[in-house]
Amino acid sequence: MYKYDQYDQAIVDARVDEFRDQVKRRLAGEITEDQFKPLRLMNGLYLQLHAYMLRVAIPYGTLDGRQMRMLGHIARTYDRGYGHFTTRQNLQYNWIKLEDTPDILADLATVEMHAIQTSGNCIRNISSDQYAGAAADEVADPRPWAELIRQWSTFHPEFSYLPRKFKFAVIASDEDRAAMRLHDIGIQLVKRDGVLGAKIFVGGGMGRTPMIGPEIKEFVTADDLMSYLEACLRVYNRYGRRDNMYKARIKILVHEIGADDYRRQVEEEFAQVKLLGIDPPAAELARITAMFAEPSYEIDAVDDIDRGDPDFAVWVDQNVVAHKQPGYAIVNISLKPVGGIPGDASADQIDLMADLAEKYSFDELRVTHAQNIVLPHVRKADLYTLWQTLDNAGLASANLDLISDIIACPGLDYCSLANARSIPVAQKIATRFASLDRQRDLGELKLKISGCINACGHHHAGHIGILGVDRKGVENYQLLLGGSGAEDVSLGKITGPGFSEDGIVDAIERVTDRYVSLREDGERFLDTYRRVGMEPFKEAIYG
């Protein structure tokens, strides 16, 4: 894991001091809310329907037990005893007082954490593959590159007032577990002639105009990465639209001028920027990479799992994933109990997961974009004990990637932008499909719910997506089919007229029933949909 040195710590400490000063000036009325807004936003502080919401950065979703425990401490001390893990691998608190935020940031800084650039029109927290460093299919651990980008983008003086927010994802395998091509810039690390480099996609995104990012550059080495990204951002900062906030994301620029013209402009800019000497030396990437060295695995760890307990066996089959090291496994802790709020964890659960990481996973945890937690390096011999502990804490739902493993935005229960509630819909769907046998029979089925067109709940990328809208003052839910945020990336299509809160649950059941009657051997829902198209499902839904 990355560890701060005196420079990283000095920057985060200065940020606490700066925000304390800004909050003091705001509370004293020296700056207006309009002037304060971009300052607090660049520090992850939103004003929501009922209170301030603070979003804490978890760079590339990786954290250790000490950091996790601090998140629990903050939930208990300053909030209502819980936190919400987000689709960008961050954590947010929903009930924060403005005057407490400097102290919260000071607490976070003691464990090398912060809320820098978790919102605002700047480069946001860099997301990555939750299985980084543990997956057998990666060409390298993507996180050192993500950390390099984190440092370059932190308080970037030129790119702190961009036309709109800017999100990066960095992965290093062909299987895309981070929705990479639905980011403003998606990076896939690849090897060419034995050299590691970045394949760069620009202009993906969800929101009201979803787009899959086109490839802009086939291969950029680490030596040129910062210059290349600086060129990508400069073209956007200069020419991205600022006349309409709904058309201000880079995807609109790339779409309007075309990928080829955007690429040409970036190349021209790169030719200038490369002369400035802004690229860190290879020694810097090497320094960071050394901190992501493999943990000291037991080389003779037992590779068998005793599947004697059937409930445990189901959990292993559903939530435990192959690790590259024999004798080890990747454990997914589902934060999607039936009837719960997707992504929420209580302070006690957060503490427990911190303990388990220290005890069983080389003191490492990951947050996934699907709002679950991963223990990346668990000895197979420890799985049963671990599962028992999780089960006692309500953290052993065996539903990873099943229909109840729902991504949902906070929706109208919290969010000032929302048109409809997301959480109750997620709860009703999970309850309707509560039978684990039924869920497992339906197989991989990624269901994603957004409470407004901004698509924080990734509804465009759901095998089944739900979009909440406001129709003449009544919440109405549109249904989408066929999206994917994975390597087979696609955007879902709307089935037709929307539904009421209960109607949408019925409609989904008609869709899954039709899938069961149509599927061929081994087909996931998404495969069947792609084979047969929308019509049979429309017929099932609308009759």
Added chain:
Amino acid sequence: MVEAISFRNDAASAEPAITLDAFVAEQANATAVRLEPGDDARALIPYLDRVSLVEVGFPSFRDGRGYSAARILREAGYAGELRAAGDVLVDQLPFMRRCGFDTFAPDAPIDAEVLSRSLDRYDVHYQRAADETVPVWKLRHG
């Protein structure tokens, strides 16, 4: 009239700045140019040797195009006065300084004490920009 802020040793230019279009088209004797957010700073590069003031307009603090304009001019070797004018707020000055601005004509007064705290707050920066700051990676590796 709100007091201007200068980090230069010479006196701020008093010449009224003319538009980029006017400057490029015909005003061969002018030495002060004003760039609006939509102007292409690169169009000014061929003339930089006879420019002594570039004023970059910030009609709204949210519009960040001027930061890129400043860096482009500094990267092209421009050493004259580079002024940020308009909706320029104290919390933005550290970023603007790093992009190469050295004088400021804010619409609203800036508290000198807050500004001084703000400029002194960060001892180190991660990235190289248009100022003299040595980036953290250089401090780490020499």
